[in-house]
Amino acid sequence: MTRLTDLAPDQAKRLAEVECPDFETRPWVTGSVLSQRRVAIVSSASLFVRGENPFRGRDPDYRAIPADTKPEELLISHISVNFDRTAFQEDWNVVVPFDRLNELAADGVIGSVANTHYSFMGAIDPTQAEGHVRELAGRLKSDHVDAVLLSPV
């Protein structure tokens, strides 16, 4: 469990005190009901498609994951060794619940699933990724995405 009280004191202190951006604004965008939304997943697990370009270190850019990617094609290249990977080995839905998202679309709970999902490297200063995130927003809009589920590890 990631209650900080369950972690080693040093690790808990480090995680709790990670420097976060101090934004002056609180952007807030609303949309239609969930059953009409087109949803993409953006993960910070440093995922990449087998055979393509892995994250090598604290890369600030992102990798695209086509929605028809198969479980055997998706790999983690995260630099951190301080999170569990055995759950992802057994079931990719623990990190990127693509199967669950497709089921929600089939059941009409959400409107549709994006053509492409994305992954960043989590262990970065997020302000370094700002330009890439804003560029990604354009790609998401081109795909008519109006809901992004952000998933860390």
Added chain:
Amino acid sequence: MSALAHYLEEEGIPTVAISLIRPQTENTEPPRALWVPFELGRPFGPPGNPAFQKRVMLAALRLLEREDGPVIIEDFADDDPRALPDPAWHPPFIPPAVATGTAKSLAARLEAEVLLLLGSHERWIAQHRRTTVGLSGLPMSECARYVADWLRGKAPPSPREGFSAPLILRFAVDDLKAYCLEAATAGTAKPSSRQLGDWFWNDTAAGAAMHALRVALQASEDERLRLIVSNFMVPAARVRAT
């Protein structure tokens, strides 16, 4: 993820984030976040439990329909049922760890261990129809030999163009971990990550090799190598006092 949420929302795209470290989320104040009480690496909870995963996902997605922003942070109440140990789990057989021995003997044990685990790993692949081994791009026997050669003090060159030797070492270490831990979970038992970590870091030659490399290469003149072995090979909770 909270900062990414901020940027995307500024660009006009509604977001909801899963939060694993609540204080970080509280500091950044994203538009919508669902804190989950799960282990790092499991943002949607237990593997192999679609109903539970769907509940987490829906709890997050429903926040998109709320109108009481601009900052919503909610908690998911239920713990991950797979966080508990499974007493029925037994690791695959490998020779008992030895407390003493040279780096060269450990290197030989590592290469032998990879062969011993091959059957279990093949069962894993048959069971799950996938493997997460593949980061280094090397076959597992070459992966083990590459790590073993570092243990033997050879400082082998990178076998892949465009990838430095320290980077391939990190990737090969990640592949070795994935291979051993997949082999260890072939079958029907559902061990916790702690059970698997205890076995890997205390009982396997691969784990011992990573501990030994961390110690041996921290004195390297190559700054990238020092950084990788110090911080990105052995989990902080598993580092041994030297």
